[in-house]
Amino acid sequence: MTLRLSRRSFIAGSAGLLAVHPFSVHAAAGQAHLRLMETTDLHVHVFPYDYYADKPRDTVGLARTASIISDIRSEATNSLLLDNGDFLQGNPMGDYIAYERGMKDGDMHPVIAAMNTVGFDASTLGNHEFNYGLDFLMKSLAGADFPVLSANVVKQMGASPTADIPLIKPYTIIDRTLTDGAGNTHPIRIGLIGFVPPQIMNWDRRHLEGKVETRDILEAARAYVPQMKEEGADIIIALSHSGIGSADESEMMENASVPLAAVPGIDAILTGHSHLVFPSGTYQDYAAVDANAGTIHGKPATMGGFWGSHLGLIDLMLERDGGSWRIAGHASEARPISKRNEDRSITALVESDEAVLASVQQEHDETLAYVRRAVGKTDANLHSYFALVADDPSVQIVSNAQTWYIKEMLQGTEYEGLPVLSAAAPFKAGGRGGPEYYTDVPKGDVAIKNVSDLYLYPNTARAVLVTGAEVKDWLERSAGMFNQVTPGKADQPLINDSFPSYNFDVMDGVTYQIDLSQPSKFDPKGVLINPDANRIVELKYNGEPLDPDQKFIIATNNYRASGGGDFPGAKGDTIVFEGPDTNRDVIVRYIVQNGTVSPRADANWTFKPLDGASVLFDTGPKAEDYVDDVKGVTVAPAGEGADGFARFRIQL
Template sequence: MEQSATHQTCRISILETSDLHGSMLPIHYANNQPNEVGLAKIAAIIAEERSKDQHVIVIDNGDLIQGTPLAYHHARLDNEPVDPMVLGLNYLGYDAAVLGNHEFNYGLDVLRKAVHESEFPWLCASIVDAASGEPFLGKPYIIKQFEGGIRVGILGLTTPYIPNWENPNHIVGLRFEDAVQTAKKWVHILKQQEHVDVVVVSYHGGFERDLVTGEPTEPLTGENQGYRLCMEVEGIDVLLTGHQHRSLAGVELNGVVIVQPGTAGVTLGKVELELSLSAGKWHIDAKQSVLLSVANIEADMKLIELIHEYENKTQQWLDQPIGKLTGDMLVKDPMQTRLKDNALIEFINRVQMELSGASISNTALFDNISPGFPSDITMRDIVSNYIYPNTLKVIRISGQDIKDALEQSAQYFNRTPEGTIEVSASFKDPKPQHYNYDMWEGITYKINISRPVGERVVMLEREGKPLDLKASYDVVMNNYRAGGGGNYAMFQDKPVVKDIPTDVAELLAGYIMERGTIEATVNNNWEVIWD
């Protein structure tokens, strides 16, 4: 607070984490190598920001308690202690957290326990008790009051699209309401009844439209309503966002400053407000948002020590054998794995088919360092190969959609003038996108990469007959692909026959543990050729 005889000013910093997904330590769990992520690094930045400014608000924007082996081990195998991520937020003195969609992944008992253990409130106005209509976790906002009487209202909102993903048993008795309509109601209350000077909306959701042109960037399902919140809800000063795992800062939309800090704690979002007192009322004179990177930041060693026991148990679990393999599922050459049917991809597809009931499946080799499975399989081997927190969806698509998807994948390959095969520019620039090349089970196909793009599928059959391009088929794939991610527009807006919201890595591990021993098989149902 600065003060003169006639003028008072104040600066407030709002710090945001979002989509931490259980990321506490700066490591890759696949191999324990260093990684520039995690709440332990974020902690050091928060401490630095607090040392510079006494007016600091710290908010977590959701998807906190799920996503790493640490989080999984606690939720599923050792849930009695305080949730490790909650322990971290308690230690750091967070002001509030917002419910994310992944907070429900382990069921309401695990979620309620984490909320009970929290020394901060959890906020969400848009998830209500179905019977009473009251917000699920009580009061959906907090008021922070600072020197000089400045009142800052923070309202929590969550994407209402959760019933499209979540196990119905995990959301019994809850109703998910439109974020925009909910915001209109509660922002009005904050302004007219609570008389706040600043309205901050912390929304576990992202943007459905291009921030510059306003053009839709995805199907307007209501999953992401950030653009509408800025354009249609009067009175919002700051919009903290997440869910999409984007890195957004330095942008104002209709006068609302926005920020989104990526995922896993790679950055801390910061909004800085400058206010002044005029005619007895505080006004915002300037506002800006930035992202503070954790790269080269030393982690908070006290926080690491607080979760030391959790981590030890997790590491022991990761290295415990979960099953055995007969045959060969090693990845010796990633390009060869993508050129001809192989045991690892076939296994993942067959697990997806068996657990979902679908008779057709696709999956990908996500990167070029996936090692495959050794003869003695551990949980660490699972997370080394299935590196993303994907879930599964069964969608109903046409034979033509399948063919179009194969043509999209076929663009992955390019032939050099020397006749060798390489990854095409569209799949490696500006970043490698190996995860966007799919391989299928349940159909028989052949791709000839000597042919022009769009004409490379030279054989496509189902049960020994040409695939009927007009018929409908139920296909299981990861949720990212089912939503059209990776330029697979043919999958967008298709009927969802079944949603399996458990992480695929967990499904693979459970499948192996249940059987004890798995066998490497290759039925050679597909191949890539060139003349």
């Protein structure tokens, strides 16, 4: 492929004729412009296609990003293309390969085939690479024409990280030839090192326990970076599948990119995991982060969105310093593949790269056939437009299926007969995904694509044993979704935008109200901040006040049960059942067994009335079609929201 050849020739002197970036234009003898290009969180999105909605989508797809890559390579004299992880799981194509087609020795995973076609120089593992197990992962990686790295996942720990037996290569040092401003060529040794959140041991415990271990990201970096320097790396780039979070270091941080950037010897940092863009105003007030300059601790950084939405860019002006190189200047940006217009429509900024499409065409067609299979019917509309503000049918069907499954699985065990509650969260609820990012399944046939839409992740079913007190605190943790509201005040913002929708668990099997006049008991990360707060009121089981000492089973998923989201009663030590089935498969089996399902919301939760108070929230514009279906609260249109969303009002 031409793109592969372009990578392997490293954009040598002839490309300098096309260079337009100021670093390439102004580089003198002994100075060279090196461009780092980053994709992150691709999640198997190769085609610009939404398999859940079964229609093209201009905002996603490596095939679209590849067109940007081709153009951007021509702007720089020298370049590297790097991926920052979470490429193997995340849409129905990934599930089709994992659960239907499988991966035998020698098989090529479609996302790897696409990445080979584009011509990546290296990648790191993301946390979702482990969702299908180590055997699937290693067979998939075997087809990569580029090194895949991870410094903090090990088969066996030694006395220090450098004495570990790693799962895969922790780092690589690649030898390249740079063309300077005078057209002369010089060797350079570029070190690349990868990191993943150590929380994979909780999130995918069933696949990893007893097989691998994880180290703290910063511990691994401080051990390996000096070793890379000793081996001759002129510059070192961290591929950090870890978000931009606190500047204060803590042990086993999930979002460790800020303190990681401060590690001596790291020259530039590629970030991801958070599905956001850097540089951008999102990070304006973060310590040690310059959101305008695109730096973390003064070092260039980028985050290229998700699903191929952006290409992260770091431009380095390198200068010869004796026999090695130093960074004399840098710039960062993130280039999008589409833009949203004032009328809410989307304009694609690039077309797809035909070679990339061709590399996965067969698997794309097979995925379409896979997701279009009907498994049953629903006599209720399944939508998530109001899932954050009212009991909701798209969450209800998940809870119904989980309850059915766990009750069946616990028959004949010591836990049979205990009351079973079900915790489920809305996954597609707008937010960073945009105003079209909602579940919307009309009455009628329910296909696999619809089930995937209802439950995005390949989680497996779990059950935990908790007390009534833990049920209440579980709900208190979930109620952090909402801002505190002042009684008597109109049109207050309802949703806490820093709270992810997948941590907004709705509990079926109990009834309760949420008192918004109270502060949240927990912060968005699950840290206890207001011990005396009580947002959850009128909490009842079978119509009676819930006994804090009573035992309950909660049906949930492996992520939550193993500590994901840091919920009271779900820290990994209360699991009493680990199912072999994914939650999606549970939903499919539930629909198949019932033939026709009626997952109508029963308004088992709502907000406590607050005299004279009203709140505003944003949702998808199509929500207006379902206003009359909302149970437990009265919602009314309130104009346009930001970025293509529609605004609605609730009178409390």
